[in-house]
Amino acid sequence: MSVEDTSVVLFVVNSSKFPAQKKARKGLVYEVTFGERGSVAERVKGPVKKLKHNQVFICENSSLFLLLLSQRNYFEKQTTTHRFLTFFTTMLNWDTPIKCALKTPLLKATTSIFISLYPAPSLSPMASIRSTLPLLLLLLFLGRYAAAQAPEPERATYIVHVAKSEMPQSFDHHALWYESSLKSVSDSAEMIYTYDNAIHGYATRLTAEEARLLESQTGILAVLPEMRYELHTTRTPQFLGLDKSADMFPESNSASDVVVGVLDTGVWPESKSFDDTGLGPVPGSWKGECEAGTNFSASNCNRKLIGARFFAKGCEAMLGPINETEESRSPRDDDGHGTHTASTAAGSVVSGASLFGYASGTARGMATRARIAAYKVCWKGGCFSSDILAAIESAIQDNVNVLSLSLGGGMADYYRDSVAIGAFSAMEKGILVSCSAGNAGPSPYSLSNVAPWITTVGAGTLDRDFPAYVSLGNGLNFSGVSLYRGNALPDSPLPFVYAGNASNATNGNLCVTGTLSPEKVAGKIVLCDRGLTARVQKGSVVKSAGALGMVLSNTAANGEELVADAHLLPASAVGEKAGDAIKKYLFTEAKPTVSILFEGTKVGIQPSPVVAAFSSRGPNSITPQILKPDLIAPGVNILAGWSKAVGPTGLPVDNRRVDFNIISGTSMSCPHVSGLAALIKSVHPEWSPAAIRSALMTTAYTVYKTGAKLQDSATGKPSTPFDHGAGHVDPVAALNPGLVYDLTVDDYLGFLCALNYSASEINTLAKRKFECNAGKQYSVNDLNYPSFAVLFESGSGSGVVKHSRTLTNVGPAGTYKASVTSDTASVKISVEPQVVSLKENEKKSFVVTFSSSASAQDKVNAFGRLEWSDGKHVVATPISINWA
Structure with missing residues (x-):
């Protein structure tokens, strides 16, 4: 974002989520960005006339931006109550594009707040016009936007789940029913998709009121708002x-x-x-x-x-x-x-x-x-x-x-x-x-x-690594990783600087865009801390500031895990311990130097x-x-x-x-x-x-x-x-497990009954009517899953939990014996029966009983393992034990 000599407006939304460790200081404006694991960091943007949470502020020597103090996808989940304003998104400098939102009523209220907080400046007439023009234009935009949008309720995408079996007899096809049902609540709504395999129903755009009316109709199981998902990235x-x-x-x-x-x-x-x-x-x-x-x-x-x-x-x-x-x-x-x-x-x-x-x-x-x-x-x-x-x-x-x-x-x-x-x-x-x-x-x-x-x-x-060694001027060497392949660094050591000491920003150590001072890093290698922005983005920032290389240090959140990247400049990523030692050298050495040596690919790394x-x-x-x-x-x-x-x-x-x-x-x-x-x-x-x-x-x-x-x-x-x-x-x-824990669709339906799901909620998942048997006792513990998550309910009054399972023999006939290991003496684990003999394709059931004698101080997570073995196969399942 460019910084211009004009007065602009800063919005603060959901300020109660401002991290306690980052107290807002009087006279400063904070920009918040998001990065790895949703971490938050502030950046000083300039003096302000007022700084109070839950208000709109007038800032000097700053550009317009929106301060969001919540998770990145917070507003994505509020589509039924918020109107998206793409106008603000273009003014931001986020790591990844997001949709920002404000309620329309807030826009109306904002106009009056602007006026009360921004008295006419004591300037010459022409200077006054020049100074207030950006604000007036913004006010005009907001006022017109709010006025224009007031008559039109908010629309969002909804997934409409339908009980197909309840289609009225007056319709020959479910598509006609969907169309009629939709038009009964909105003349303008169109179906984006219709579904018949993944779900029964369709996707459409509706107002919150239209969605409520549609959901009240017979045969409509649920009207759920669109959700946004993200990618999880020889x-x-x-x-x-x-x-x-x-x-x-x-x-x-x-x-x-x-x-x-x-x-x-x-x-x-x-x-x-x-x-x-x-x-x-x-x-x-x-x-x-x-x-x-x-x-x-x-x-x-x-x-x-x-x-x-x-x-x-x-x-x-x-x-x-x-x-x-x-x-x-x-x-x-x-x-x-x-x-x-x-x-x-x-x-x-x-x-x-x-x-x-x-x-x-x-x-x-x-x-x-x-x-x-x-x-x-x-x-x-x-x-x-x-x-x-x-x-x-x-x-x-x-x-x-x-x-x-x-x-x-x-x-x-x-x-x-x-x-x-x-x-x-x-x-x-x-x-x-x-x-x-x-x-x-x-x-x-x-x-x-x-x-x-x-x-x-x-x-x-x-068991493969890509070592890139960091050699300090004092003779200490540290192993890092890198996928850099480009122009080599000079053979002689280069000046070394910590990014936090080469920036006037409070998060300069993270090498965020615009935080490094070129005169302090040019011709040097820069140590950056991992976090907030992408690892390769940090290298791009360092390179654009004129530095020749980068050492990227893990923090406590990453520990000793090393992830290699194809950086744009010579760079090596090191673990937290190495990073701390390197920083100690930088803080104590008057003229620190460093070299980075790239060693290609190594295999057989242990442990792995x-x-x-x-x-x-x-x-x-x-x-x-x-x-x-x-x-x-x-x-x-x-x-x-x-x-x-x-x-x-x-x-x-x-x-x-x-x-x-x-x-x-x-x-x-x-x-x-x-x-x-x-x-x-x-x-x-x-x-x-x-x-x-x-x-x-x-x-x-x-x-x-x-x-x-x-x-x-x-x-x-x-x-x-x-x-x-x-x-x-x-x-x-x-390929040859011996035994398996198999499950059918009905088993999963019984699991949903154990969760006390309603008939319509089960129908939403199963696309068919399924009535839980009122005379049957369903238990989540009895889902035939190949693991055991034991939960002792503190208010149940019982220290005993039972899990039942069924084994299916997918190998030759055999006799299997059970054995249990656990890292806690506070919970006794027994298996009944302890020995099962199965013919080919035969099924046999067993029960595992967990009996707790734990005192208050013993109620910590514990783990174990159940194994069935016939001498050739080992059929193992993990056990976790915790208290609610």
Whole structure:
């Protein structure tokens, strides 16, 4: 934002959320921006005449901006009560575009506040006009906007869920009923989408009052507001053992009848990862199509990429038409994320793949022979629930076998969460749905996509690293990581400066745009702290200020986790401990110097895997009795295909173009599991989604070959089931799990009854009437899930909790014996029966009883593990224990 010598207005919205540790100082204006994990930082913008919360302020020597003191998506959730003002969005300098909002009544009130707070200045007549003109123009805009909008109530997108079986007999088709029902509350409303597979119903634009009236009609189950979701952002097959298992895992090269549907940012069809050499005809069961659009034609599909569609109507209804000069209104991927996830799940074998020589080798997806169908649902403005449901609708109709969604949104009850609703419909059709857990770790309760019919995937590291050593002038050396490949730094050490000492801004240490003083950093290497803005963006800021290189230091939120990036200038990322030591050197040395040495690619790094610090963690905030995440898979520094429409950093200033990119996130771990599920499906086509997930979970590992427990990179300590779920995926073992915990649609319906969902709420998910049996006692603890989340209710008066489960033998006949381990002596765990003998395909049930004798000080999270073994198979399930 430019700073001009004029008087302008600052709005403060929801100021009660201003962080307590950031006290507003008199005489200063604070700009708030958002970045990694929704962190908040202030920047001094200039003196003010008044500074009181919950008012409008007049600022001097500042440009107009909006101070939002809440989560980035706060206003997205208030579409029924707020009117979006895109006018203000263009005045802001956010890391990513957001929609800002003010109530129309506030605009009216604001006009009078402006007048009372801004008396006529004592200036010459001409100077007075020049000084007040910007304010007068703004007041005129606001006044006219409020006046113009007053007669027209706010409209927002809603998803209308309909009980199709209750269609009046006067209608021949449900579409006619939908149309009549909609027109009865609004003459102008049009249907954006109609649905019949993902849900029964349609999407439309309504006022809040129209939505209320529509929901009151017979046969209308729910009218839910549109939700906005966000994306969660070579050596993997070898690390997982797929390259050495041709005999044990023949499906690695013969899964050509399985179709993986990827809901993401689209696809770059020219990528070598989608080469169809050696593949046979498209499976006869496939009913999809290759949809043409901007920069994309039907001929872009082939026998590997067999389908591609795009869904933009929901996004356009919220934000206006797609700007086709910036992104393709077609399945083409202008972001890179969708190409990366699709090629990770089922990309073809590509020799000689690398990013600037890093991670050089053979790139391949998890299921190299599986087919891919790309469904573009994410745009620059986000991923909207109406578009996501439309894509799931098409995917079900197209006959995909696996759905992969590397995206997530805010937490909501299952019957209000479009991804959960669509995933339920897919599950009913035998489609496994794999979703990313989210990148909000290491905070607890930070998970997304926790419905029990979704496979929720966290992220772990590989045994591969990209070392970039930081050598200080005092002889100390520190190991970092980097993917920089460009002009080398001089051989001699360079002057070294801490960004916090090279800026007049309070958050200068974070290297935010406009905070560094060029005269203090030119020709030097700059140490920046991680947080608030993207890592590669910090490098761009440092470079534009005239510096020659950057060292990026983790803070406590990231610990020792190292994520490599293809920086625009020589740079190395170091852990928190190294960063603290480097800062100590900078603060005590009069003339500090530093060198950065890039060492390429190294493999065999131990310990590996470790849980990524960014990977979202449990407990499950919607249903604490369901342990999530389900498992972890590789998600750090993953090499996969990329879009030629954007550089490897994704920054507008990055003009480099690559065939493959290395990025990190649970977005990357999710398609690993999606592809592995496709492999298992190809060998066991009769297995249900629950059986496939069970096989992946019960064979996952939680210890290294040395016997040590999996580590958490955020703490440096052993991870827990709240971090890694059942453990790290082991695809070779998953092919032959011995026993599985299977689930049917009716089992899930019973689970919803246990949650005390109403008939209409269950109907919203199941698309059919289902009455809970009043004479039956439903228990969340009895869902046949391959994990145990034990919750002792403090007010229940009972220290005993029971969970029942049923095992299905998918191997040869055998006898299995149970064994339990736990890290607490305060809870006794017993299994009845302790031994089960099963014939092939036979089912046997058992009960686990948890008895607590914990005192108040003992009531802390505890963890354990139940294993069934016949001497060959180990069928393991994690246990978490906590108190409400």
